[in-house]
Amino acid sequence: MKARAFSYFRAGTIDEALAAHADAGDDARFIAGGQSLVPALALRLQAPRILIDINHIDELRSVRREGEWLRLGALTRHCEMLTEPLVAEFAPLLRAAAPFVAHPAIRNRGTLGGSVALADPASEFPAMVLALDAEIEIAGPSGRRCVKASDFFIDLFETALAPGELLVAIRVPLFRSNQRIAFDELARRRGDYALVGCGMIATLDRDRIADISIALFSVGNVPTRARSVEAVLVGSSLDAGRIAAAQAALSADLAPADSDDVPAAMRVHLARVLLGRLLGRLGEVR
C-alpha cells in the first residue's frame, strides 16, 4: 500500500507551524521523527492533505536546566536520551527507559515529543513522564499553556492536545541525590513493544521510602500510576513482606482488558512479577 498524495510544508518557527495547521484544519498533521506517522500513512490509517515538518524549528530542540527543572525540547531524539549528560544526571528514569524503545534506527529519528503526543499506551516515555510528574508545554492558536502529565493522557491515543496544538517541551523535576529509580519491561523479544512495563522513582529517608511514584505501561488505554501500591509503600522500608503487600495492592490499580494474545489475568500477573523485581532492586541500591 502507498500513502495518499499529500503536500509538504517545512516550518521554520512555531508560529509558522501553527499558522499552517490552522489554514489546513483537520487535514493537517505535524511530522517529527515520522516513526509512527509514516507507517500510519503507508497503511492509510491516516491520510492528511498536508504534512507540516517541525524538524527545523530551533525552539523545539535542546535539553537544558531551568531552575529546579530539566527542560527537554519536543525534538529530543530517543537516541539523545542515551547520550545527553544532562539526561543521565537529572532525568535518569528517562535514560533507563530509552534502550527499551524500539531499535537503534527508530531511536535515531523518533522524538520524545512525538512519543508523548501520540500517547501509545504501550510506549515507555509517556509512562515515565507520568511517573516523573512532568509538565508539558503546549503552543496553540490561542497561546501557550502548561499541562501536568497527570492531566495529559485522557484515553486511548487521546491527550490534552487540542487539534492544531504543538507539544513544545517536557519539563521534569531535577533528580536528587536521595532519590532512586528502577525501570524494566517484559517483552517477547527485545525491541518489541512491552507486554507490560514499569518505572519508578523513590525518595528515601534513610532506609524508608518518604515518597514513591510508580507508572506502568501496556496495562490499559493510558499510562497508569499505581497509586494504591504507592500508598502501601510510603513510610516503609522495602522488606519482603512490604513488597508482597505492594504486589497484592496492584490489582486495585489495574484493569486491563483481555486481548487476543494476552488475557487480562496474565497481564496483571506479569505486572505483579515485574513490580516485585523492581522493588527488590530499589531496596538493594543504597
Ligand SMILES: Cc1cc2nc3c(=O)[nH]c(=O)nc-3n(C[C@H](O)[C@H](O)[C@H](O)COP(=O)(O)OP(=O)(O)OC[C@H]3O[C@@H](n4cnc5c(N)ncnc54)[C@H](O)[C@@H]3O)c2cc1C
Ligand atoms: C518498528 C517500530 C517499533 C517501535 N517500537 C517502539 C517501542 O518499543 N516503544 C515506543 O515507545 N515506541 C516505539 N515505536 C514508535 C517510535 O518510538 C516513534 O518514534 C514515536 O512513537 C513517535 O515519535 P516520532 O517523533 O517518530 O513522531 P511522528 O511519527 O512524527 O508523529 C507521531 C504523532 O505525533 C504527532 N506529533 C509529533 N510531534 C508532535 C509535537 N511536537 N506536537 C504535537 N504533535 C506531534 C504527529 O502529528 C503524529 O500524529 C516503534 C516504531 C516502529 C516503526
